Amino acid sequence: MTTTEIMTLAQEPGDGGRGARRGRGVGAAGSSRIRQRLSGTTIAGFPTWAFVLFFFIVPIALVLWYSFGYKPDLFSAHANDKLSFDRYAEALDPTFLGTFLNTLRIGVVGTVICLIIAIPFAYWLAVKLKPQYRALALALVLVPFWTNFLVRTLGWQIVLSPQGFVSSAMQGLGLEKLDVLYTSTAVQIGVVYNYLPLMILPLYVAMDRAGTSLREASADLGANRIRTLFQVTLPLAAPGIASGALLVFIPLMGDYVTASVLGGAQGNMIGQLVASQFNTAQNWALGSAMAVLLMLFTAITVAIVAVVALVIRFGIRRARRVVLTGGAA
Amino acid sequence: MSAVDDRPAPSVANRRRRDGVGVGLTVWGVLVFAFLFIPIIVIIAYSFNTGRLLATWQGFGFDAYGAAWENPVLRASVITSLQAALGAAVLSTILGTLGGLALARSKVKAKWVLWATGLLTITLFTPEIVDAVSMLPWFVSLGTDFGIAPFSNGMVRLVVAHSVLSVAVVTFIVRARMHGMDESLEEAAADLYAPPLRRFFQITLPVASPAIWAGALMSFTLSLDNTIVSSFVQVPGATPWPVYIFSALRVGLRPEIAAVSAVMFVLTLLALAVVGLVLRRGGQSAEEMAKTLASA
Numbered sequence: 001m002t003t004t005e006i007m008t009l010a011q012e013p014g015d016g017g018r019g020a021r022r023g024r025g026v027g028a029a030g031s032s033r034i035r036q037r038l039s040g041t042t043i044a045g046f047p048t049w050a051f052v053l054f055f056f057i058v059p060i061a062l063v064l065w066y067s068f069g070y071k072p073d074l075f076s077a078h079a080n081d082k083l084s085f086d087r088y089a090e091a092l093d094p095t096f097l098g099t100f101l102n103t104l105r106i107g108v109v110g111t112v113i114c115l116i117i118a119i120p121f122a123y124w125l126a127v128k129l130k131p132q133y134r135a136l137a138l139a140l141v142l143v144p145f146w147t148n149f150l151v152r153t154l155g156w157q158i159v160l161s162p163q164g165f166v167s168s169a170m171q172g173l174g175l176e177k178l179d180v181l182y183t184s185t186a187v188q189i190g191v192v193y194n195y196l197p198l199m200i201l202p203l204y205v206a207m208d209r210a211g212t213s214l215r216e217a218s219a220d221l222g223a224n225r226i227r228t229l230f231q232v233t234l235p236l237a238a239p240g241i242a243s244g245a246l247l248v249f250i251p252l253m254g255d256y257v258t259a260s261v262l263g264g265a266q267g268n269m270i271g272q273l274v275a276s277q278f279n280t281a282q283n284w285a286l287g288s289a290m291a292v293l294l295m296l297f298t299a300i301t302v303a304i305v306a307v308v309a310l311v312i313r314f315g316i317r318r319a320r321r322v323v324l325t326g327g328a329a
Numbered sequence: 330m331s332a333v334d335d336r337p338a339p340s341v342a343n344r345r346r347r348d349g350v351g352v353g354l355t356v357w358g359v360l361v362f363a364f365l366f367i368p369i370i371v372i373i374a375y376s377f378n379t380g381r382l383l384a385t386w387q388g389f390g391f392d393a394y395g396a397a398w399e400n401p402v403l404r405a406s407v408i409t410s411l412q413a414a415l416g417a418a419v420l421s422t423i424l425g426t427l428g429g430l431a432l433a434r435s436k437v438k439a440k441w442v443l444w445a446t447g448l449l450t451i452t453l454f455t456p457e458i459v460d461a462v463s464m465l466p467w468f469v470s471l472g473t474d475f476g477i478a479p480f481s482n483g484m485v486r487l488v489v490a491h492s493v494l495s496v497a498v499v500t501f502i503v504r505a506r507m508h509g510m511d512e513s514l515e516e517a518a519a520d521l522y523a524p525p526l527r528r529f530f531q532i533t534l535p536v537a538s539p540a541i542w543a544g545a546l547m548s549f550t551l552s553l554d555n556t557i558v559s560s561f562v563q564v565p566g567a568t569p570w571p572v573y574i575f576s577a578l579r580v581g582l583r584p585e586i587a588a589v590s591a592v593m594f595v596l597t598l599l600a601l602a603v604v605g606l607v608l609r610r611g612g613q614s615a616e617e618m619a620k621t622l623a624s625a
Contacts, residue, residue: 044430045428045430045435048424048427048496049445051493052493055489055493056448056455056460057448059464059466059467060455060463062463062470063463077466117364120357121358128354139601139605140362143366143369144366146597146600146601147554147594148554150575151368151574152368153368154368154372154590155368155371155372156367156368158372158375158383159371163385164384193364246454247454250455256458271456271458274458274459274462287462288462291462295455
């Protein structure tokens with residue numbers, strides 16, 4: 001259920017092309033004979049699907065299978081001769097739940113902050129910036145996106161370090177030493193930074209596609225800026241907001257590099273717990289159960305937010321419809 | 330009369346206010362760019378740190394670059410990364426091109442198209458830690474339990490794992506390119522009795538080539554960048570450079586790590602510039618490029 005939700009949203013960027021193709025399809029419908037001869041290209045995709053099935057779906061199925069097993073002794077990572085839900089019960093202990101809630105908080109707050117930063121920025125990029133600078137600006141957004149994730153996070157470690165230059169500058173100004181490194185505040189800064197480009201790009205695409213004419217029409221019809229923002233600009237950007245939120249929230253929930261570099265003991269995230277079961281504890285059964293729970297909880301959170309968003313949209317549309325019919329009568 | 334006089338007044342006020350908002354947005358834009366570049370500039374600056382510890386500035390010098398060059402483990406890790414990136418680029422580009430062509434040239438409503446698209450989309454949306462913890466046991470099973478020796482090889486593991494992560498990106502880039510292309514060229518070739526293979530190599534591939542190159546470079550940089558999955562599937566002796574850094578985290582970071590990062594940063598920029606050039610030569614505008622990359 002949630003995966004189809006994600007799929008439709010992820011397909012959004014390609015939507016324009018699909019529409020154009022459908023239009024062309026009407027004209028080409030007569031040439032089905034040629035189409036049949038072209039079907040060789042259709043079969044060509046099978047190595048790709050087979051590869052993804054074999055190296056992506058099968059491993060995840062394997063993890064699901066392991067999660068019902070157990071760790072038999074000190075030297076084996078898993079065994080599956082007795083199946084049970086015990087690993088799930090074991091995984092759902094207070095440490096896991098506490099870390100999960102911490103991760104969820106960082107994830108939700110991070111996604112919201114990314115939205116708050118990215119909406120005006122994407123608007124500026126798509127509407128206000130002179131077109132000749134736009135390509136350069138987009139390239140500049142992509143540069144951090146393509147810089148190594150770990151390296152960027154290390155940069156923040158230097159910036160936020162109590163011995164770093166920011167801290168020295170603060171002390172020079174008579175302020176206290178900067179003391180955020182190895183706290184969840186540092187992790188929060190790090191994740192907002194690391195996932196921000198993933199929010200900016202889909203928002204930019206949505207706002208760019210929306211064009212200027214509807215906003216101008218709204219202004220011409222006497223709506224003020226705030227009203228235009230909430231009734232025209234943001235609704236038109238909604239697909240971008242949705243895919244941006246997914247692109248930020250889902251990887252963020254599974255992030256473990258940011259928390260490892262900036263979080264220390266206080267800023268634990270669920271990804272680290274999962275990783276430590278595989279790396280340190282060598283308990284693949286428990287680690288698998290944790291990984292499955294991580295996916296499940298993330299999917300549930302996305303589903304809840306999606307349902308709430310749909311209900312709100314339904315409510316707004318209903319309210320507006322009443323206004324419209326009132327005006328017509 | 331007065332009504333006519335009143336008219337321009339709000340519009341002037343409006344324009345002035347719009348300017349205020351415009352300035353605010355520009356300031357915001359510049360601030361966000363500053364935010365986006367802070368850690369990158371810091372890392373590059375600290376690669377010139379002559380101190381023993383990365384975060385504690387001592388003085389300016391190129392010592393770190395020399396130290397990085399003379400560190401055999403670090404050098405080996407960079408070479409491993411480049412090899413894995415090349416391998417992953419080749420594998421995922423071949424698979425992604427096939428997949429993208431198949432998706433673009435199929436009936437839109439065919440059920441398998443939906444399944445295939447869904448499958449690839451899920452690979453993009455799965456948290457990387459889940460990919461990592463699921464691929465490790467699978468490689469161990471394949472290599473040890475089923476006795477398929479190549480899967481115990483670190484390089485094979487890295488190439489396959491990185492390809493899984495980037496095959497969807499390449500597929501969607503190629504699909505987007507072929508969607509925008511008229512099928513009539515291929516249909517003409519078919520009408521002129523060009524055999525399928527010839528049609529593929531003389532028409533389809535040249536038409537798709539900008540997307541294929543873009544996809545290849547994208548998967549190259551994605552592989553060069555990958556930390557989490559690599560750190561799980563890697564075998565000692567074939568450690569890619571981000572994993573080396575990640576493990577150095579516990580021991581204490583030295584400036585040579587910043588030096589390597591700066592070099593890799595320049596390398597990634599070059600790759601990005603090549604992607605941009607290729608896409609532009611293929612006739613894509615900046616907007617289309619952003620869309621291509623955003624869908625990735």
